[in-house]
Amino acid sequence: MNEIHLNRARDPAFIKETEERSGQDIGTCYQCGNCTAGCPAAFVYDRQVNQIMRGVQLGLKDQVLSSVSLWYCLSCSMCTLRCPNNIDVAGVMETLRHMAREQGYITAPKMEKFWMSFLDTVRAFGRTYEVGTMALYMMRSLRLGTDLDLAPAALKLRKLPFIPHAATAATGRIIERYMKRAEKEGKRK
Amino acid sequence: MKYSYFPGCSQEGSALDYGKSTGAVCAALGITLRDIPTWSCCGSTPAHAVDEELSAALCARNLDIAAKDGADMVVTPCPSCLSNLRAALYRMRDDHFRERVNELLDEPASEKLPDATSVMQLIGRLHDAEDIGKRVVKPLKGIKIAPYYGCLMSRPAKIMEFGDPENPVLMETILAACGAEIIDFPLKTVCCGAASGIPERSLTALNSGRILALATDMGADVIAVACPLCQMNLDLRQKQAAKAMNRLFDMPVMYFTQLMGLAMNIAPENLGIEQLCVSPRAVLAKFAANNGGGK
Numbered sequence: 001m002n003e004i005h006l007n008r009a010r011d012p013a014f015i016k017e018t019e020e021r022s023g024q025d026i027g028t029c030y031q032c033g034n035c036t037a038g039c040p041a042a043f044v045y046d047r048q049v050n051q052i053m054r055g056v057q058l059g060l061k062d063q064v065l066s067s068v069s070l071w072y073c074l075s076c077s078m079c080t081l082r083c084p085n086n087i088d089v090a091g092v093m094e095t096l097r098h099m100a101r102e103q104g105y106i107t108a109p110k111m112e113k114f115w116m117s118f119l120d121t122v123r124a125f126g127r128t129y130e131v132g133t134m135a136l137y138m139m140r141s142l143r144l145g146t147d148l149d150l151a152p153a154a155l156k157l158r159k160l161p162f163i164p165h166a167a168t169a170a171t172g173r174i175i176e177r178y179m180k181r182a183e184k185e186g187k188r189k
Numbered sequence: 190m191k192y193s194y195f196p197g198c199s200q201e202g203s204a205l206d207y208g209k210s211t212g213a214v215c216a217a218l219g220i221t222l223r224d225i226p227t228w229s230c231c232g233s234t235p236a237h238a239v240d241e242e243l244s245a246a247l248c249a250r251n252l253d254i255a256a257k258d259g260a261d262m263v264v265t266p267c268p269s270c271l272s273n274l275r276a277a278l279y280r281m282r283d284d285h286f287r288e289r290v291n292e293l294l295d296e297p298a299s300e301k302l303p304d305a306t307s308v309m310q311l312i313g314r315l316h317d318a319e320d321i322g323k324r325v326v327k328p329l330k331g332i333k334i335a336p337y338y339g340c341l342m343s344r345p346a347k348i349m350e351f352g353d354p355e356n357p358v359l360m361e362t363i364l365a366a367c368g369a370e371i372i373d374f375p376l377k378t379v380c381c382g383a384a385s386g387i388p389e390r391s392l393t394a395l396n397s398g399r400i401l402a403l404a405t406d407m408g409a410d411v412i413a414v415a416c417p418l419c420q421m422n423l424d425l426r427q428k429q430a431a432k433a434m435n436r437l438f439d440m441p442v443m444y445f446t447q448l449m450g451l452a453m454n455i456a457p458e459n460l461g462i463e464q465l466c467v468s469p470r471a472v473l474a475k476f477a478a479n480n481g482g483g484k
């Protein structure tokens with residue numbers, strides 16, 4: 001197990017930023033574990049969602065932001081629903097994921113690659129279609145063969161959509177402006 | 190009230206059948222759905238996973254076009270699109286957030302944007318159970334349905350406003366009005382694994398597997414869904430789920446609109462039934478037998 005020196009690892013600015021950006025009073029978490037009990041992604045987490053909450057309370061920035069759990073969270077909000085202290089736990093997880101990404105803690109690159117491949121499809125076509133996202137994702141991650149077992153069944157049922165040019169152009173501009181701004185603000189694009 | 194329709198990308202790909210059956214059922218109920226002109230992707234999970242301002246901007250473009258088109262309400266069949274549209278509206282009440290979103294758009298979004306709702310809620314609002322019952326020609330008698338909403342339709346509660354966040358009942362009300370037997374399904378709002386099937390298959394396989402297993406064990410003939418992603422995870426990925434659970438499944442997964450359509454005597458080919466991956470033949474056979482046998 002790794003050792004943490006609380007007096008040195010504690011980062012008060014991290015606590016403040018997490019609370020401000022998520023709009024949640026994380027200090028009220030009393031570690032009941034309800035969030036973890038209902039979490040459908042718990043089995044792939046390295047730190048359970050209640051542990052993440054505790055980590056934020058203690059200001060353990062490095063421990064929290066490097067957790068793969070932030071990337072595997074399904075945003076299903078079961079934790080939020082079940083929290084007796086009305087903390088929007090799912091919202092905190094999302095805020096932490098944004099912070100992790102901005103600061104370069106990409107501990108589950110395949111998740112980020114998948115999302116970016118999806119956004120590339122949207123940027124290029126204005127709409128998305130599974131086949132396009134999948135192809136881009138495979139290229140990014142070189143995980144050739146991902147889900148190929150589904151291809152015959154899927155192709156039988158699918159066709160490519162017609163997408164009006166205005167949709168394509170406008171979404172492309174939105175995503176480009178976003179990328180530019182993120183770069184200017186020193187965040188990961 | 191003027192409604193604008195936001196189909197969502199899946200309606201052009203994996204959920205053609207959802208689009209078809211939604212259109213057919215709404216037409217039969219006298220609800221006109223007109224697409225938002227040149228609508229574009231809401232950004233789905235990836236956009237908000239990366240940045241909520243980006244997600245809101247992709248949604249705001251569509252809401253703004255709908256506003257300029259005179260819509261009072263945007264209607265979408267897809268819970269994921271709905272969740273993004275509603276989250277954008279919710280967050281844009283904050284001036285600073287709205288400004289950040291506007292910076293990403295070609296021009297600032299209209300001051301007043303239309304609200305967003307689901308096709309299911311629209312049907313429920315315009316037609317109560319009695320009214321739907323009157324339109325049923327071939328009741329879904331004896332068909333046991335496990336209603337499955339997925340996690341996005343009702344949560345987060347403050348954004349979605351879809352009744353009880355863990356125990357919504359609208360789908361049951363509608364399908365019971367169509368004559369079906371409804372199973373009290375405890376996993377109805379537990380997540381199916383969502384969009385993580387491609388990067389991390391175990392998340393969808395195990396979570397969808399649990400849903401399929403419980404529905405099977407509770408004697409369901411069919412799982413009724415409202416979400417294209419849930420449908421894909423439970424239907425197209427059923428074999429992966431079976432492997433994760435180490436058992437076999439033969440569980441049809443149909444959109445609630447397809448089931449409604451059957452009851453309203455809409456031809457199966459207009460409901461996209463042939464597009465399902467796991468064949469609903471047993472359901473259709475029961476349906477035919479209970480409605481005077483044969484076809």
Ligand code: SF4
Pocket residue numbers: 028029030031032033034035036049050053079082083084085087089
């Ligand atoms: S449910 Fe709420 S109070 Fe309980 S451990 Fe989770 S965040 Fe803390």
Ligand code: SF4
Pocket residue numbers: 035038039040041042049072073074075076077078079080089090093
């Ligand atoms: S939102 Fe994330 S952390 Fe919360 S229960 Fe769902 S998967 Fe788990």
